[in-house]
Amino acid sequence: NDNLLATSQAIFKSWFVDFQPFEGKCPYFWRNGCVEDIAEFYDSMRKPLSTLERTDMEKVYPYYGAVSIVDYVDDYLFDGEYLLVSEDGIYVVDENGHPLLQHITGKFWANNHAHILKGKAGFTEDSLYLFLANTNMAPIVTGAAQPKINQANLKSFPLVIPDSETLSKFNALIEPFFDQRLSNVAEIKELEALKELLLSQLTH
Template sequence: MSRQELAGNNNQVPPGYKQTEVGVIPEDWEVVRVGDLEPYVTSGSRGWAKYYSKYGASFIRITNLNKNSIYLNLNELKFVALPNHVNEGKRTRLKNGDILISITADIGIIGYINSSVPQPAYINQHISLVRFDLKNIVSKYIAYFLVCEKVQRFFRGSTDQGAKAGINLDKIRSLQLAIPPLPEQKAIASVLSDVDELISSLDKLIAKKRHIKTATMQQLLTGKTRLPGFGGEWETKSLEYLTECLDNLRIPLNEVQRARMKGNYPYCGANGILDYVNEYIIDDDIILLAEDGGYFDEHTTRPIAYRMKGKCWVNNHVHILKAKPGYHQDFLFYCLVHKNVLPFLASGTRAKLNKSEMNKIEINLPKNSEEQKAIASVLSDMDKEIAALEKRRAKTQAIKQGMMQELLTGRTRLIKP
């Protein structure tokens, strides 16, 4: 069945399909509301902060829900220790197969509870819990269905506007679902879960490769580990000695100018590429070092330095650096990525790296430029490997989105009716 056929209106529904409130679906699928399935629906309790502890039961918050997956992000998991006499929290004690939905702030993020979530576990007041009778429904299928764009539009359109945006439990119960026969629910959930496992494995591999790269940088850029065939002394030089500063090529653009200049050349700022414009002011291999707005702190992971090769436009929030003859551009770039520049920032209402202070930043480097080049080559190969994995992950994520569109609408059937 082609997409064009399935996209038809009420008068053009293809054989074997029917037009419903949730769109065109197979004839043997049903449309039901969440409430029709008689689930247990509730939300978390308030006042959990006093029970926070270093150890204890898992406490799930919106930050643990994942926009790109139904599986939870447990990297910043908090814990609570409930006294024996506290019964209110036990109302929301989670079980495998439960579905979580964020109901305040960033509404409609879906979570699915499985054995990866340490038990016992509870939720706060910003999350709704939906628990089905697992004999009659595959809750993982429902979780995937709730991620679909049509349902997400329902969440956005049903938001109660007020002091704080939110959605009530009656709206959760009114959600419409397209339900295939139980065997097909299981098959769809299994296939999508397999893809999610592949994405998760890629995430873990990418994280491992980044960790290895960080450790390698620590060893090679400090001279603690020397590459085979190299010896000799290292020296310490300031950026003023090692680089040319091309800040005279910086030109800011406001939003109106950028909108008028839409094109193919990167428009670069402190935090990376901001836009694409139809003109360029520099055509070179350069290092961009944030002047303000792009520094690491406990809340952000934005870059302090990045590379651009070729034609681009640079604004006035980033310094433009190029290695002087005799020093390797790639090596200096990795040194600046590794370097803590926070001590050089000017204090005030907004942290800023002035040019005079930037020039004082010192770099340790081997006197032999060939060793600089060799170190940079090792790190560059690592970057390429990580980039290839990230590209594969993005492709897999796109494939998953396409599969969801096909499987959760019945366009592609895993089990013939």
């Protein structure tokens, strides 16, 4: 999975940092925009559940927090492919200022410590992931004790947006890497669940 992501990152850098397919220069017809132009926000659908509320729930669907799965619950709010961007917590960006992202698929619940995004305007979740993962968002992190990237700042964060033809070609190029990565993640989850089941049977 690390290799698949590294390959996708290298392709992104080649296209959108070094501009190798474009004679080393950013095409003049690409436009200035912001995150809201390329991402649909689903934050209003989030719903935190207390530890007490989750205690007696059947552990079926992942319950996501800012940077990882916090627990499993008996129902889901989302079904499909989404990007989760850390909103607040101990860390919201890495040492390079890049936001902490979770690229997930399937049925899940999410609390209010991560923004929930899908791509739009020609952006898939894959290309949205790469554009956000390679952007320094340290300037919009607020709060010293509790770092936070609020929704308004994230939506208005400036980006250079490529034309639709370029984006379409890029999407086609990176899609197989992300599909394989998501498939691997799903397989790992199934194997972990099987391991837990076998271990529980061994202890009885």
